[in-house]
Amino acid sequence: MDLETRLLQQILSQAHQLPEVLLLKPVTASTNDDVREIALKGVQQVLVASGRQTQGRGQRQRKWVSPEGNVYLSTLLNIRTPIDGRLALEIALNILQMPSLRDLELQVKWPNDLYSRHGKWGGILIEPLNAHQAVVGVGLNALPVPKEGIDQAATSLTELGLAQFDRIQLTAELYLAIQQAGEWFSHDSCNLAARFNHCAAFKDEAVEIEHLQGLSRGIFLGIRNDGAVEISSERGIEHFFQGRLRRASASSE
Numbered sequence: 164m165d166l167e168t169r170l171l172q173q174i175l176s177q178a179h180q181l182p183e184v185l186l187l188k189p190v191t192a193s194t195n196d197d198v199r200e201i202a203l204k205g206v207q208q209v210l211v212a213s214g215r216q217t218q219g220r221g222q223r224q225r226k227w228v229s230p231e232g233n234v235y236l237s238t239l240l241n242i243r244t245p246i247d248g249r250l251a252l253e254i255a256l257n258i259l260q261m262p263s264l265r266d267l268e269l270q271v272k273w274p275n276d277l278y279s280r281h282g283k284w285g286g287i288l289i290e291p292l293n294a295h296q297a298v299v300g301v302g303l304n305a306l307p308v309p310k311e312g313i314d315q316a317a318t319s320l321t322e323l324g325l326a327q328f329d330r331i332q333l334t335a336e337l338y339l340a341i342q343q344a345g346e347w348f349s350h351d352s353c354n355l356a357a358r359f360n361h362c363a364a365f366k367d368e369a370v371e372i373e374h375l376q377g378l379s380r381g382i383f384l385g386i387r388n389d390g391a392v393e394i395s396s397e398r399g400i401e402h403f404f405q406g407r408l409r410r411a412s413a414s415s416e
Contacts, residue, residue, distance in 0.1 A: 178335075183209065191216060192218040193219060193300075195290060197211040203292075232306045232330075233303060234302070234333050236302075237298055238299055239298060240296070241295060241345070244348060250297070252274065253348045256358055256359060258277060264325070268280070269323070271363060279364075283318070284303065305321060355386070363385055368411075370394065387402065391403060
């Protein structure tokens with residue numbers, strides 16, 4: 164067993180959160196796929212982290228650029244409450260409370276982006292295995308990422324003020340944050356709207372949202388406790404449970 168694995172085991176053991184299976188890889192195709200494969204064998208507690216992914220992905224199978232030096236982690240989350248869209252919001256909110264990140268000015272962009280005024284610094288991918296169990300993957304840009312192949316503003320934790328970071332410590336904190344988010348979700352995501360809206364990207368700004376019925380524009384009011392977005396448009400207050408939210412383009416404002 165290598166030194167990094169032993170250090171991670173020690174941190175998680177002290178927190179009483181050591182999973183049955185813990186794997187640190189220098190490179191893998193996808194940590195989500197790794198966890199899925201292990202979970203299908205009946206293992207209930209899994210953590211897989213990698214220094215690089217060759218086939219990382221985000222929502223809607225978009226490619227997730229995964230260069231060396233960042234944090235890529237997936238785990239298995241077992242939830243008492245049937246999984247819905249609030250889970251990604253809880254995970255994002257708990258990540259913002261990680262000890263290493265508390266002093267940074269960070270935001271969450273609905274529905275699953277870790278964001279800031281300078282752009283996206285991380286993302287969350289939830290792939291349910293059944294109504295009460297999901298593979299949760301998180302990628303954090305600890306270091307500046309190449310701009311090639313990225314279709315939106317991107318930044319990194321070091322650019323946002325994290326002067327020094329320990330990848331094993333970040334990995335441990337991230338795993339614990341995901342597990343804590345599962346507890347919040349299992350307790351009905353108490354007071355979710357107020358907690359989310361406090362750090363919501365684009366709140367009270369002109370936005371547009373791509374959804375199943377097309378494209379809507381208006382002012383982003385925040386979310387409701389059920390996780391739905393509220394948009395104030397010329398049609399009144401509209402609610403959306405799914406979609407892709409972004410600032411309104413200059414031509415549409």
